[in-house]
Amino acid sequence: MGKYKKSTRQALLVDKLSTNPFMTDDQLAQYFDVSIQTIRLDRLALNIPELRERIKSVAKEEKNKIRSLSLQEVTGDITEVEMNKRATSVFEVEESHTFLKYNVARGQYLFAQANSLCVAVIDQPVVLTKSAKINFVHQVKVQDKVVSNATVQSMTSKIAIIDVVSKVGDIVVFDGLFEMYFKKEDD
Amino acid sequence: MGKYKKSTRQALLVDKLSTNPFMTDDQLAQYFDVSIQTIRLDRLALNIPELRERIKSVAKEEKNKIRSLSLQEVTGDITEVEMNKRATSVFEVEESHTFLKYNVARGQYLFAQANSLCVAVIDQPVVLTKSAKINFVHQVKVQDKVVSNATVQSMTSKIAIIDVVSKVGDIVVFDGLFEMYFKKEDD
DNA sequence: TACTTATTAGTACCAACTACTAAGACCAAG
DNA sequence: CTTGGTCTTAGTAGTTGGTACTAATAAGTA
Numbered sequence: 050m051g052k053y054k055k056s057t058r059q060a061l062l063v064d065k066l067s068t069n070p071f072m073t074d075d076q077l078a079q080y081f082d083v084s085i086q087t088i089r090l091d092r093l094a095l096n097i098p099e100l101r102e103r104i105k106s107v108a109k110e111e112k113n114k115i116r117s118l119s120l121q122e123v124t125g126d127i128t129e130v131e132m133n134k135r136a137t138s139v140f141e142v143e144e145s146h147t148f149l150k151y152n153v154a155r156g157q158y159l160f161a162q163a164n165s166l167c168v169a170v171i172d173q174p175v176v177l178t179k180s181a182k183i184n185f186v187h188q189v190k191v192q193d194k195v196v197s198n199a200t201v202q203s204m205t206s207k208i209a210i211i212d213v214v215s216k217v218g219d220i221v222v223f224d225g226l227f228e229m230y231f232k233k234e235d236d
Numbered sequence: 237m238g239k240y241k242k243s244t245r246q247a248l249l250v251d252k253l254s255t256n257p258f259m260t261d262d263q264l265a266q267y268f269d270v271s272i273q274t275i276r277l278d279r280l281a282l283n284i285p286e287l288r289e290r291i292k293s294v295a296k297e298e299k300n301k302i303r304s305l306s307l308q309e310v311t312g313d314i315t316e317v318e319m320n321k322r323a324t325s326v327f328e329v330e331e332s333h334t335f336l337k338y339n340v341a342r343g344q345y346l347f348a349q350a351n352s353l354c355v356a357v358i359d360q361p362v363v364l365t366k367s368a369k370i371n372f373v374h375q376v377k378v379q380d381k382v383v384s385n386a387t388v389q390s391m392t393s394k395i396a397i398i399d400v401v402s403k404v405g406d407i408v409v410f411d412g413l414f415e416m417y418f419k420k421e422d423d
Numbered sequence: 424t425a426c427t428t429a430t431t432a433g434t435a436c437c438a439a440c441t442a443c444t445a446a447g448a449c450c451a452a453g
Numbered sequence: 454c455t456t457g458g459t460c461t462t463a464g465t466a467g468t469t470g471g472t473a474c475t476a477a478t479a480a481g482t483a
Contacts, residue, residue, distance in 0.1 A: 054460095055459090055460070055461095070295075070299075071292070071295075071296075073438085073439065073440090074439075074440075075438095075439080083461075083462090084461065084462050084463080085462090086461070086462055086463075086464095087460085087461055087462075089440085089441085090460085090461080093441095099439070099440055099441080100439065100440080101288060101291075101439075101440075101469090101470095104288075104291055104292055104295045105258075105291055105295075107295040107298055107299055108258075108291045108292075108294040108295040108298055109258075156351050156364070156365035157344070157347065157348040157351055157352070160344065160347050160348075160351070161344040161347075161348075164343050164344055164347070165344075177343070177372065177375070178343040178372045179371070179372055180369075180370060180371040180372065181368075181369075181370050182367075182368075182369050182370075183367060183368050183369075183370070184366070184367040185364065185365050185366055185367065188364070241429095242428090242429065242430095260469085260470065260471085261470075261471075262470080270430075270431090271430065271431050271432080272431090273430070273431055273432075273433095274429080274430060274431075276471085276472085277429085277430080280472095286470070286471055286472080287470065287471075288438090288439095288470075288471075
């Protein structure tokens, strides 16, 4: 099999280091079958610190930071809302979390962002997710800003169908179709 | 202040490094007001590894702690695993999980539990969620114990289809069909 | 004083980098 | 086809925090 192209390699690099932050540039170069310089350029581009710094940050008690990244905080910042029509939120993955937790959590955070946005766009006090069809289209890299857009497709007195597309730049990383259930205040 | 004699210094050195393993020989030399060589002889005599090795061993411990902590945090406790076949986890909804917006947390945590379970059931180092079709069947209350069951429906060399059903007692609260993508890695 | 232990100085070497320059490879458009 | 851009590789100098070793010196003791 041929080598990966740059973007793929960089995505895989993030992934690799998230599961195993103890790899040297040399080992990574052999793994991806590229030169050590390429790995270093990749790290530079992705803002990934060198081995010793990675290890040091793991060793120091960054576990508190990581622990604090619970799901309810990861809903992203809602930047625009047009009630019952559409909404936008932004979620930036911080580098301190990514190495350890990112792998497991990626799917969960993208879903959480989208789900929260769906709740926010509906102008009702109680909004529940009923069902969803979701796709994780593309990997998210370190420090990527995930911009999520929710658009209400249809809305009855109890159910809203909302389409969500999350992008990093121009690249779609996640999309989903959410069916939200809500109750009017006096129910 | 006079310098310590050898035995005292070495005892203090062990103490110092046990509370702060991040000190370089240079810093230690200044601290004890001896030459760097003395510190190195001390470490040699006491079988204390160099800074980087000390940090690495701390990092490895820390990583395991964090991993189990964050996994437990997100997934609940995985109680049974039959690799590549099925797995079960239990997640108890605490107040903190429902803290801001009950409904938001509910969806995200149920999804997170299911998603994590799908990652755990596949015996591969890197497992990513590709897509999912999920249903939030019934509401979950605080202190409910959500028992999630994942069953691998089919599995190729790259993709696994997993069915997840989450229940509180006998009542189904969530179900989902997950398409997981994984990579074999010989490292 | 001679002997032993403790300390210091200094050299060569290493891993795993950073930061930089320069050149070649590859593809895409004018 | 050639020019330009990105991508990749090569190579050098310098850094940190060491190891491993030799040699000289200082301090304490018989």
